[in-house]
Amino acid sequence: MNKNLIDWPTFFGALVILFGVTIPLVIFPEAGAEVINAANRFMTGNFGVLFILMGLLSLIFLLFVAFSKQGKIKLGGRETKREFSTFSWAAMLFSAGIGSSILYWGMIEWAYYYQGPPFGIAPESEEAIQFASTYGIFHWGPIAWAIYTLPALPIAYFFYVRKKPVLKISEAIRPVLGKYVDGPIGVVIDVLFIFGLMGGAGTTLALGTPMITEGVNDLTGLPVNLGTQAGIMLLCTAIFAISSYSGLQRGIKVLSDLNLWLVIFILGFIFLFGPTVFISETTVTSIGILLNDFFRMSTWLEPLANVAGFDETLFPESWTVFYWAWWLVYAPFVGLFVARISRGRTIREMIIGTMVYGTIGCILFFGILGNYGLYLQLTGSFDVISFMNEYGAPATIIAILNQLPLSTFIVAIFTILAIIFLATTFDSASYILAAVAQKSVKGGDPLRWHRLFWAFTLCIMPLVLMFIGDLETLQTASIVSGFPIIFIMFLLAWSFMKASGEDIRASRDYRAPTIYITHHKKEGSRGPTDK
Numbered sequence: 176m177n178k179n180l181i182d183w184p185t186f187f188g189a190l191v192i193l194f195g196v197t198i199p200l201v202i203f204p205e206a207g208a209e210v211i212n213a214a215n216r217f218m219t220g221n222f223g224v225l226f227i228l229m230g231l232l233s234l235i236f237l238l239f240v241a242f243s244k245q246g247k248i249k250l251g252g253r254e255t256k257r258e259f260s261t262f263s264w265a266a267m268l269f270s271a272g273i274g275s276s277i278l279y280w281g282m283i284e285w286a287y288y289y290q291g292p293p294f295g296i297a298p299e300s301e302e303a304i305q306f307a308s309t310y311g312i313f314h315w316g317p318i319a320w321a322i323y324t325l326p327a328l329p330i331a332y333f334f335y336v337r338k339k340p341v342l343k344i345s346e347a348i349r350p351v352l353g354k355y356v357d358g359p360i361g362v363v364i365d366v367l368f369i370f371g372l373m374g375g376a377g378t379t380l381a382l383g384t385p386m387i388t389e390g391v392n393d394l395t396g397l398p399v400n401l402g403t404q405a406g407i408m409l410l411c412t413a414i415f416a417i418s419s420y421s422g423l424q425r426g427i428k429v430l431s432d433l434n435l436w437l438v439i440f441i442l443g444f445i446f447l448f449g450p451t452v453f454i455s456e457t458t459v460t461s462i463g464i465l466l467n468d469f470f471r472m473s474t475w476l477e478p479l480a481n482v483a484g485f486d487e488t489l490f491p492e493s494w495t496v497f498y499w500a501w502w503l504v505y506a507p508f509v510g511l512f513v514a515r516i517s518r519g520r521t522i523r524e525m526i527i528g529t530m531v532y533g534t535i536g537c538i539l540f541f542g543i544l545g546n547y548g549l550y551l552q553l554t555g556s557f558d559v560i561s562f563m564n565e566y567g568a569p570a571t572i573i574a575i576l577n578q579l580p581l582s583t584f585i586v587a588i589f590t591i592l593a594i595i596f597l598a599t600t601f602d603s604a605s606y607i608l609a610a611v612a613q614k615s616v617k618g619g620d621p622l623r624w625h626r627l628f629w630a631f632t633l634c635i636m637p638l639v640l641m642f643i644g645d646l647e648t649l650q651t652a653s654i655v656s657g658f659p660i661i662f663i664m665f666l667l668a669w670s671f672m673k674a675s676g677e678d679i680r681a682s683r684d685y686r687a688p689t690i691y692i693t694h695h696k697k698e699g700s701r702g703p704t705d706k
Contacts, residue, residue, distance in 0.1 A: 179614075180622060184362045186612045189369035190632075196370075201639065215651045218658055223476055223496040229661050230499045231473045234321035236668055237526050240328065245675045246523035250335035257519035263428050265532040266435035267516055267603070272323050272509045272533060274600030275383035275593045277315070281540035282572045284311040285549050286563055293475065293490045304553070308546055309461040313472050314498045315537035316465070320530040322502040325664055326510025327517070327525060329671040335518055336678070342515060342610035344368050344507045348666045350674045364663060365611050371504040371657050373633060376604055380637045383597045384408050385569040390590030393573050394583065407594075408638055414598040416605070416630035430599050437592045438536075441585065442543050448580055449543075450550045457549070458542030504657040506664070511607045548575045605630035 200207040219226075240246055249255065259267070285307040292303035293310065329347035333339040339346060345361035352360065384404050391407065392399050414430075446454055465472070476491045517525045551557040557578050563571040576586050608629040609621035620626075 181625065182365075182612050182614050185365045185369070188362055188366040189373075189612065192366055192370050193373055197639065211651050211655060214655045218655055219492040219496045219500070222658065223492055225661055226496045226499040226503070227474060227476065227491075229503070229664060230318040230322060231470075233325050233664065234318050237321050237324055237328075237530070240671075241523045241526040244679055245672070246521065246526070248332070248336060248522050248675060248679075250331050250520055250522065250525065251518050255335075255519045259428065259516055261528075262435070263432055264516055264520075265528070265536075266431040267428060267599075268509070268513050268529055269533055269536050270431045270434050270596065270599035271512045271603035272320070272505070273315075273537070273596070274379045275386070275596040276379050277537065277540050278544075278589070278593050278596060279382045279386050279568070279572065280311065280315070281537075281544040282548055282575060283545075283559075283563065283568045284314075284541070285545045286552075286559055286568075286571075289549075289552070290560065291488065291490065293472075293488070293494075295488065304549070305460070305464055308457050308541070308549055309464045309468075310472070310494070311541040311545055312461055312538050313465055313469075314494065315541065316534050317530055318473065319498070319502045319537075320533035322499065322506050322664075323509040323533070324513065324526055324529045326507045326667050327513040327529070328510075328522065329667050329674065330511055331514035331517055331522070331525065332671055332675060334514060337674070340615040342511055342607070342616055344511070344611070344663065344667075348663070348670045350670045350677075351666050367659055367663075368507045369608060369611060371660065372508045372604060372608065375501065375504040375508075376601065376633050376637070379597065379600055380408065380634075383593055384411075385567075386572055387411075387590055387593045387597070389569045389573045390586055390593065393577070393586050394590065399570075405638060408634060411594055411597045411601065412631060412634040414594070414602075416602075416627055430595060430602065434592070434595045434599050437588060437595065441588055441592060442539055444585065445547055445579065446543050449547045453550045454543055454546045457546045458538065461542065462538070500657050503660050503664070506660065508604055508607050511610065512603050515607075515610075551575065551578055601630065601633055605633055608633070 257264075288307040288310050289303055290298050292298060292300075292306050294306075296302045296306065326344065326347070329350075330342065330344075333347055333349075334342060343361075343365055345352075345356040345364045348364070349356050355361065356364070384407055385399075387407050388399050388404050391397050391403065397403050472495075475495070477488065513525065513529055520528070548559050552559045557575065559571060559575065562574055566574075573586060573589075576582060576589055579585050605626050606621065609625040610616050612629070613621055613625065
């Protein structure tokens with residue numbers, strides 16, 4: 176156990192702020208929830224425009240970088256080979272970035288838009304139906320993955336091009352903040368990231384655990400109560416702790432590959448044995464609506480509601496702003512993880528691959544799972560809306576699956592998939608938390624005991640709050656804590672452009688031996704600094 180590698184100020188700072196939020200919520204749950212919810216309303220109501228602009232500008236910035244000179248930079252030396260196959264790479268980044276939440280919202284999110292559509296559209300109208308199947312794809316589409324990808328740029332650049340053995344958000348901002356990242360400012364940046372990730376992980380647990388519990392109840396008859404949910408949470412913790420302890424190649428990669436194969440199976444089954452034509456046509460139509468209204472959806476707020484007395488739906492604050500804030504909380508983690516697994520790829524490949532594979536995966540989930548539920552509602556085969564309003568979303572998801580042939584088998588596969596999805600998110604999270612709380616990761620991986628520690632820490636706080644019924648408050652607290660990350664995202668973009676620009680200029684004078692820029696010449700062409 177090499178304790179000298181641990182960044183103790185960041186390590187203890189993260190624990191202090193986590194307990195500092197959690198303990199008051201346990202002692203004063205109602206008052207604590209009221210304060211945090213008020214802070215959330217203030218943030219989304221007054222600064223929603225910042226989240227909206229941050230999302231759209233992240234996408235534009237990344238597309239610019241991908242097709243600029245920086246996009247040709249290879250993450251590693253000229254002879255560096257890709258550490259993972261494209262299949263495993265896509266599986267790991269998708270599993271880390273999405274988790275079991277995609278099973279939850281992919282199946283049921285349309286129902287909320289169907290009842291409360293955007294743009295003042297009448298509920299349950301034809302136009303509401305069209306946007307119900309489109310808005311989920313928008314919220315989980317290119318902007319979401321752009322927010323995830325932006326932090327990966329400077330982190331991957333410093334780790335693989337400048338050969339800095341550090342996986343930290345603060346280190347990635349060094350070109351802008353300089354020596355200040357070695358002091359309290361750097362610690363605060365890393366601690367905010369760790370706390371936000373823990374709260375975001377609590378959100379994933381809050382959604383995934385009740386859904387898994389409903390699946391277990393349907394298969395075994397075990398009651399849906401706190402005891403069962405706690406047991407499932409501990410089982411998931413054991414799985415992702417073992418996976419994280421085993422490392423990238425033997426643990427996280429294997430679990431992510433299995434996860435992706437199960438995804439392919441269950442989506443393929445529902446597509447083939449469900450309403451195939453309806454799913455195909457509705458998904459393609461939704462993509463068309465998204466392309467047509469993308470900028471409208473990306474910039475829509477409700478400025479006239481409070482000024483001119485128009486009806487206020489709170490749709491942008493409740494959905495788009497919330498989602499962008501949620502992705503923002505996860506962004507440094509996913510960015511760190513994507514950076515770590517992208518050795519041997521160019522920056523263009525990392526950007527385009529992450530956004531394309533991530534978006535396609537989400538389109539398939541919302542297109543197949545969501546439109547299957549929508550089909551049941553519209554044809555009267557199963558009243559999804561009434562069932563959900565009476566029994567809740569987790570029970571409704573399992574009820575929708577029970578409308579399929581071989582329903583018991585499908586519910587079993589779906590439940591196993593949800594467990595693995597939850598585990599693949601958390602094993603990646605514990606891996607990155609350990610990396611951030613270390614001074615360096617010279618061997619490529621954080622210390623094993625350190626990864627195990629964060630694996631169990633990720634579970635303990637949500638487990639405690641689940642028993643007092645306050646997981647939602649932890650989720651809201653993490654979203655509020657994500658507000659400063661908007662400015663950190665700007666610093667990350669600035670840092671990458673500054674550092675890479677300096678190295679590109681220096682490489683022309685043979686002064687940057689670490690940078691290798693790919694060229695579209697015949698195979699074997701050499702960069703200016705290759706030895």
